[in-house]
Amino acid sequence: MQFLRGNKTAFRPPWAIDDAQFAELCSRCSDCLSACKEQIIEKGRGGFPQINFQQGECIFCGDCVEQCQTGALQKNRFEADKAPWMLKVQVSEKCLNFTGVDCRSCGDRCVERAIRFRPQVGGKQKLQLDYELCTGCGACVAPCPVQAINLISVSESRSTEQGSLLEVYA
Ligand code: SF4
Ligand code: SF4
Numbered sequence: 001m002q003f004l005r006g007n008k009t010a011f012r013p014p015w016a017i018d019d020a021q022f023a024e025l026c027s028r029c030s031d032c033l034s035a036c037k038e039q040i041i042e043k044g045r046g047g048f049p050q051i052n053f054q055q056g057e058c059i060f061c062g063d064c065v066e067q068c069q070t071g072a073l074q075k076n077r078f079e080a081d082k083a084p085w086m087l088k089v090q091v092s093e094k095c096l097n098f099t100g101v102d103c104r105s106c107g108d109r110c111v112e113r114a115i116r117f118r119p120q121v122g123g124k125q126k127l128q129l130d131y132e133l134c135t136g137c138g139a140c141v142a143p144c145p146v147q148a149i150n151l152i153s154v155s156e157s158r159s160t161e162q163g164s165l166l167e168v169y170a
């Protein structure tokens with residue numbers, strides 16, 4: 001689930017219910033923050049929890065959900081495909097490879113192999129995203145030296161449509 005944080009997009013913890021209901025049910029107890037060993041949950045606006053991918057990645061351990069007593073985080077959300085959230089990676093034109101500088105930092109961190117690099121004529125390489133493989137874990141966000149990577153919220157139908165490889169550079 002995404003919401004606006006100033007002019008940036010921020011995200012609730014995995015398995016969060018819809019944002020309007022979330023604000024009603026979440027008591028701002030911070031139990032999910034304490035539960036997260038990866039320390040990627042922080043207090044956001046109004047004291048509500050949000051994910052900070054600059055701190056690390058979500059390993060989908062579910063500890064935050066287990067600790068949530070109010071139902072603001074619920075494991076039956078997106079039960080159809082057991083997805084904890086509908087987040088996918090997006091790479092902007094700030095990516096160094098776009099200017100011909102060789103960088104693979106994000107791909108090196110992606111255990112799902114959703115980010116790959118294809119050699120091009122002239123020594124350049126092309127970054128490829130596989131939307132089906134991307135779990136939205138965020139492991140690729142912090143290592144990018146130029147903040148070219150964001151996560152975006154996608155509908156289930158869109159993620160299905162985008163199941164094929166997406167080439168970032170035309
Ligand atoms: S699932 Fe685990 S790693 Fe992810 S936010 Fe919750 S406690 Fe942290
Ligand atoms: S969000 Fe996770 S799975 Fe998706 S591309 Fe980044 S590291 Fe890979």
Ligand code: SF4
Pocket residue numbers: 091094095096097103104105106107127143144145146147148149
């Ligand atoms: S880490 Fe950033 S600059 Fe490097 S390849 Fe990935 S998106 Fe491009």
